[in-house]
Every structure is written in structure tokens, then in C-alpha cells.
Amino acid sequence: MARNVLDELGNRIRELRIGKDMTQQELAEKSELSLPFINLIENNKRNVSLETLVKLLKVLEVSLSDFFLPYSQENDEHMAFFLSLLQQSPNKEQLVDLFIQFLMLSEK
Numbered sequence: 001m002a003r004n005v006l007d008e009l010g011n012r013i014r015e016l017r018i019g020k021d022m023t024q025q026e027l028a029e030k031s032e033l034s035l036p037f038i039n040l041i042e043n044n045k046r047n048v049s050l051e052t053l054v055k056l057l058k059v060l061e062v063s064l065s066d067f068f069l070p071y072s073q074e075n076d077e078h079m080a081f082f083l084s085l086l087q088q089s090p091n092k093e094q095l096v097d098l099f100i101q102f103l104m105l106s107e108k
Contacts, residue, residue, distance in 0.1 A: 010044040
């Protein structure tokens with residue numbers, strides 16, 4: 001699953017951007033990232049940090065749980081259950097923030 005997400009991340013970002021009728025330039029400006037960086041991401045030539053992904057998804061008005069939901073539905077029942085609970089939570093944004101902090105701590 002992890003490889004699949006990384007291989008398709010740029011394509012997903014592009015699909016979401018086009019679905020919002022937004023240019024790469026607009027996405028770059030609104031997310032405070034450079035146009036070349038957006039282009040590299042969308043062409044799967046650059047990995048993104050979780051922080052960058054959160055910035056992009058915020059501009060695209062897509063939650064992390066919604067972004068990853070298609071990948072969780074493939075084979076990972078635990079992830080699907082986790083994302084389902086997260087989506088139903090009235091404290092979704094706070095939980096996502098905590099999860100991001102947890103992931104950042106686990107990288108150290």
C-alpha cells in the first residue's frame with residue numbers, strides 16, 4: 001500500500017487541483033510553494049513531507065482522511081476503520097493535528 005500511495009500521490013494532487021479548476025500557479029501561490037515544486041510533485045518526481053501535503057490538501061479543501069481513503073479501501077481494513085472513525089469525529093481537525101505531531105515525533 002505505501003508504495004502505491006507514493007507512486008500515485010502526484011497524480012492524486014493533480015486530479016484534485018483540476019477538479020477545483022485551479023492552475024498549478026494558483027495552487028503554488030495559495031499553498032506558498034513554488035510553481036516548479038508543484039510541477040515536480042504532480043509528475044511524481046519529488047516526494048513531499050506530511051507538512052507540505054497538509055498545505056496542499058488545505059488549499060484543495062480535502063481532509064487527510066478523505067485523501068487517503070481510496071488507498072485504505074484496497075486491503076487494509078484497520079486503516080479504513082481508523083479513517084472512518086476520524087471522518088465521523090466532531091474533533092477531526094484536532095485529531096489530525098495530534099496525529100501529525102505524533103508522526104513528527106516518531107521520525108526523530
